[in-house]
Amino acid sequence: MAMQETTYRDALRLALNDAMSGDDSVIILGEEVGRYGGAYGVTKDLITEFGAERVIDTPISEAAIVGAAVGAAMTGLRPVAELMYVDFIGMTMDQLANQAAKIRYMFGGQIGVPMVLRTQGGTGRSAGAQHSQSLEAYVMHTPGLRLAMPATVEDAYHLLRQSLQQPDPVVFIEHKGLYTMKGQVDPDAEPAGWGKARVLRDGTDLVIVTYSRQVHHALAAAKDLEDTHGISASVVDLRTLNPLDFDTIRPLVEASGRAMVVSEGVMTCGVAAELSARITEECFDYLEEPVIRVAGEDIPISVSPLLEQNSVPTPDLITRTARTMLS
Known part of the structure; x- marks a missing residue:
């Protein structure tokens, strides 16, 4: 296939289609993934192509979905389980954190759990406090779980394909605000390596480290900083949080002596806290200023669009914070 323009949502569907076409062990299971096509339309029409034995509509039980996926993975299949919202991951934590994450260790490497848990998180749809959280820190905190969070159409395709080649469970979190974003993808292109970050913009004054939708906010802020204020900022898209590519x-x-970490997750005990601590520990002798976290407020997400928008980092907040760092 040649380079093509598509949406984030359709790149995910294409990745699933291609994986299922090339490997009969790949199955999909979750609430409304079949006839309805998934809560956000990612699995639309896959049941027509692959049938109800491989695209399985399940009861409304997140624990059952993930538990069934763990068992299927242990017995030779490569399941893709879908949770409608990452907010529901708490109901799967025994299956996910106590079983999937630990089975390879507990069985001395004799068996693994090669499954992917697809879900979505983040703000942007006024979905309220129980459907708008960014809970990736739950996953990052659990040894044995891999964590991928694509920011681009290209990575929506390639990271999902790579996730389906891993020997261990991968939690794959899509941002609900990115599904309709358009971009270019070449399914036949050599993708960036699994677990490798990408430098999307080079700069000399400041490094902005981020992931998922905040990559786009950081890029917008970096352009404004350079065009309006003469500040040159690098932007790093982590792509995966486990593995974490600190070498990039x-x-x-x-080189710059200044770093900002941007995350939509909450400030306290979040991903930004871990990243800022590690940068401080490993780069302390080079830092001109303390590492700054720009993260979500420690509050439930409001259903009000204005309050929701301003409870997480915005391009303007990133810009103002960078100017303060360099003032």
Whole structure:
């Protein structure tokens, strides 16, 4: 296939279609993934192509979905389980954190759990406090779980394909605000390596480390900083949080002496806290200023669009914070 323009949602569907076409062990299961086509339309029409034995509509039980996926993965299949919202991951934590994450270790490497848990998180649809959270820190905190969070159409395709080649469970979190975003993808292109971050913009004054939808906010802020204020900022898209590619971050921080970590998750005990601590520990001798976290407010997400928008980092907040760092 040649380079094509598509949406984030359709790139995910294409990745699933291609994986299922090439490997009969790949199955999909979850609430309304079959006839309805998935809560956000990612699995639309896949049941027509692959049948109800491989695209399985389940009861409304997140624990059952993930538990069935764990068992299927242990017995030779490669399941893709879908949770409508990452907010429901708490109901799967025994199956996910106590079973999937630990089975390879508990069985001495004799068996693994090669499954993918697809879900979505983040703000942007006024879905309220129980459907708008960014809970990736739950996953990042659990040894044994891999964590991918694509920011681009290209990575929506390639990271999902790579996730389906891993020997261990991968939690794959899509941002609900990106499904209709358009971009270019070439399914036949050599993708960036699994677990490798990408430097999307080079700069000399500041490094902005981020992931998922905040990549786009950071890029917008970096352009404004350079065009309006003469500040040159690098932007790093982590792509995966486990594995975490610190080797890409380190030389950029050492060269600029300033780092900002941007995350839509909450400030306290979040991903930004871990990243800022690690940058401080490993790059301390090179830092001109303390590492700054720009993260979500420690509050439930409001259903009000204005309150929702301003409870997480915005391009303007990133810009103002960068100007303060360099003032």
